[in-house]
Amino acid sequence: QKEVEQNSGPLSVPEGAIASLNCTYSDRGSQSFFWYRQYSGKSPELIMSIYSNGDKEDGRFTAQLNKASQYVSLLIRDSQPSDSATYLCAVRGSSASKIIFGSGTRLSIRP
Amino acid sequence: EADIYQTPRYLVIGTGKKITLECSQTMGHDKMYWYQQDPGMELHLIHYSYGVNSTEKGDLSSESTVSRIRTEHFPLTLESARPSHTSQYLCASSEFRTGSTDTQYFGPGTRLTVL
Numbered sequence: 001q002k003e004v005e006q007n008s009g010p011l012s013v014p015e016g017a018i019a020s021l022n023c024t025y026s027d028r029g030s031q032s033f034f035w036y037r038q039y040s041g042k043s044p045e046l047i048m049s050i051y052s053n054g055d056k057e058d059g060r061f062t063a064q065l066n067k068a069s070q071y072v073s074l075l076i077r078d079s080q081p082s083d084s085a086t087y088l089c090a091v092r093g094s095s096a097s098k099i100i101f102g103s104g105t106r107l108s109i110r111p
Numbered sequence: 112e113a114d115i116y117q118t119p120r121y122l123v124i125g126t127g128k129k130i131t132l133e134c135s136q137t138m139g140h141d142k143m144y145w146y147q148q149d150p151g152m153e154l155h156l157i158h159y160s161y162g163v164n165s166t167e168k169g170d171l172s173s174e175s176t177v178s179r180i181r182t183e184h185f186p187l188t189l190e191s192a193r194p195s196h197t198s199q200y201l202c203a204s205s206e207f208r209t210g211s212t213d214t215q216y217f218g219p220g221t222r223l224t225v226l
Contacts, residue, residue, distance in 0.1 A: 032213060041150075043201050043217040088154070092213050099205075099215055103153035 001026055004091050006102035013109055019076040021087050021105050026070070029094025033065055033072045036088040038104065044088055048074070079109045114138055117202050117218035124192055125226050132187045132221045134202030143185040144215065146201040147171060154201070160185055192225045199223070 005024045013019040021035075032051055036044035050056045050063040050072065062075040072091075076083055089102040115136040124130060134143065145158040146169075156169030160179040174196070175189050185204075189196055202218040 034214065041199075041222075043220045044154075046214060046216065049214055090215070098156070098159070099213065101154045 002102075003027060003093070003100045004089055004102040006087075006089050006105045008103060009106040009108075011105055011107050013079050013107065015079060015081060015109055015111050017079055019079045019083065019107055019109070021074040021076075021089075021107065022071060023073065023089030023091075023102055024071045025089075025091045025100075027091070027093040028067075028070060030067075030070075030091045031094065032092035032099075033063070034090040034092075034099070035061075035063060035072075035074045036090060036101075037083075038086045038088060040085075047087075076107075081109050081111060083107060084109045115202060115204055115216055115218040117200075117221050119221060120219060121222050121224075123224045123226065126191075126193055128192050128225075130189050130192055130223070132200055132202075132223070134185045134187070134218055135183050136185075136204040136216075136218075137183060138204060138206070138216070139182065140204035140206050140216075141182065142205045142213070143179065144203040144205075145169070145175075145177060145185070145187050146203065147173065148199045148201060150199070158187065192223075194225045197223060197225050 034049045035047045038044040048063045050065045056063045060077045064073045086104040088104045092099045118133045141162045146154045155171035157173040158177040160166045200221045203215040205215045
């Protein structure tokens with residue numbers, strides 16, 4: 001079992017709809033959770049971080065964390081073609097020594 | 112905004128050459144990382160450092176070496192490049208202190224092609 005798991009996709013969502021990206025992790029003591037967006041050929045850029053159970057909103061993006069179920073999700077409202085990218089989930093484990101990245105979910109927003 | 116820089120951005124070299132990929136950050140971060148990523152594939156951690164004179168190998172075996180003589184500088188060296196080293200190399204840094212978020216910020220990457 002991978003430490004951080006994501007569905008590789010591609011996830012195809014119509015423009016204007018809500019895109020939902022999910023991530024599960026194996027280390028129950030994990031403390032910090034991050035979502036990165038990576039366009040093809042570019043480096044990852046941080047979208048959001050979340051540390052407490054519940055929802056955290058930033059513009060069109062909402063991160064949701066459920067530590068009991070060991071999953072973190074990212075919702076993108078009013079999806080735009082510019083949101084088409086690979087989304088990486090990253091988790092800082094209980095050892096606090098390293099951040100583990102998932103393999104990413106490829107999101108495609110169709111006009 | 113992250114202030115982390117990588118040079119060169121693109122490099123095409125012949126087999127057997129020695130190369131050094133540069134990475135610098137101006138944020139005073141203690142932690143620095145090197146990742147290798149092939150197109151469309153996942154990130155693989157190849158080296159990391161928690162501070163000056165501290166370097167560790169990552170999860171993916173790599174023939175490269177790193178050094179950390181200054182906080183802001185974390186160069187990666189390949190003594191003898193081979194076609195199998197063709198990839199994108201990403202440098203990242205984060206703050207390392209109790210209570211910090213440990214958010215990693217990435218440089219723009221170096222795309223290496225070995226002929």
